[in-house]
Amino acid sequence: MSPASRAAVIVNPVKVEGDTFRRSVETALAERGFDEPLWLETTAADAGVSMARRAIDAKVDLVLVAGGDGTVRVVCAELAGTGIPVGVLPGGTGNLLARNLGISLELEVALTELLDASERAIDSVRIDGDGLPADRFVVMAGLGLDAAIIEDAPEELKKRVGWAAYVVSTLKNVNHPTIRVEIIVDNRPPVRRRARTVVIGNVGTLQANIPLLPDAEPDDGTIDVVVLAPRRISHWPRLVLGLVIRSWRERHVERFTGRRIQVRADRTVRRQLDGDAIPEGTTLLAEVDESALIVRAP
Numbered sequence: 001m002s003p004a005s006r007a008a009v010i011v012n013p014v015k016v017e018g019d020t021f022r023r024s025v026e027t028a029l030a031e032r033g034f035d036e037p038l039w040l041e042t043t044a045a046d047a048g049v050s051m052a053r054r055a056i057d058a059k060v061d062l063v064l065v066a067g068g069d070g071t072v073r074v075v076c077a078e079l080a081g082t083g084i085p086v087g088v089l090p091g092g093t094g095n096l097l098a099r100n101l102g103i104s105l106e107l108e109v110a111l112t113e114l115l116d117a118s119e120r121a122i123d124s125v126r127i128d129g130d131g132l133p134a135d136r137f138v139v140m141a142g143l144g145l146d147a148a149i150i151e152d153a154p155e156e157l158k159k160r161v162g163w164a165a166y167v168v169s170t171l172k173n174v175n176h177p178t179i180r181v182e183i184i185v186d187n188r189p190p191v192r193r194r195a196r197t198v199v200i201g202n203v204g205t206l207q208a209n210i211p212l213l214p215d216a217e218p219d220d221g222t223i224d225v226v227v228l229a230p231r232r233i234s235h236w237p238r239l240v241l242g243l244v245i246r247s248w249r250e251r252h253v254e255r256f257t258g259r260r261i262q263v264r265a266d267r268t269v270r271r272q273l274d275g276d277a278i279p280e281g282t283t284l285l286a287e288v289d290e291s292a293l294i295v296r297a298p
Contacts, residue, residue, distance in 0.1 A: 008055035012067025052078035068092030069275035087114035100203035145197035
């Protein structure tokens with residue numbers, strides 16, 4: 001008789017309500033023959049690194065992670081290359097990886113989808129830059145306006161209204177200053193633009209199902225970059241249409257695809273990784289690590 005499987009559950013207690021969540025997860029695991037799970041909570045000082053390493057050391061068969069996009073990113077970065085599958089449960093405001101993998105944002109439905117799902121290999125993206133330690137992301141990294149929107153979204157408003165808080169922050173930052181950027185995709189000649197923001201993505205869809213990078217797939221061995229460059233406030237309505245309507249040709253939206261993408265700004269700007277603000281700087285260098293992460297997805 002083979003031993004029962006065991007899961008680790010890594011939770012950001014700030015983002016996920018405790019007792020109800022725990023009972024639902026334990027019940028769903030027990031119904032499928034799992035042993036009692038290893039429960040690990042993140043802290044203000046550790047967003048999930050040591051928790052993921054404990055799960056790896058325990059040789060668990062599955063890691064379930066619930067928290068903000070930052071918690072998911074940190075855990076997935078540690079699990080890349082280990083072969084241990086990860087299931088992303090809804091928690092926090094963005095849930096961008098869950099959304100892009102087609103996972104329900106309702107906990108009970110998500111548990112069924114993940115625990116009864118097959119495994120899928122997706123890409124992880126190595127990220128580097130001035131003043132940054134070597135790291136990884138699974139969703140998006142960016143500099144300029146998008147980082148300002150993320151950093152300026154009020155935490156209390158995010159708790160009350162969810163992703164709509166980012167709309168408020170967008171309106172606040174709509175006149176964010178432009179930056180001059182140089183973009184190098186693989187070994188192609190540099191592209192120089194004046195932009196409001198540049199976003200590198202492993203997946204393509206934002207909250208409200210906005211297809212920022214409509215060709216981006218998490219398992220295609222490439223990463224995509226979008227340059228948003230409205231010169232005036234009056235350009236924003238057309239730009240939004242250019243994002244939402246794929247056939248709409250919009251000169252203020254430009255996209256590129258490759259395996260290695262470097263973005264360099266002409267001055268220090270705000271930056272973000274998977275929805276978390278990171279130290280300001282001038283450069284982001286992203287390189288795809290193909291099929292490095294095993295996920296459970298419906």
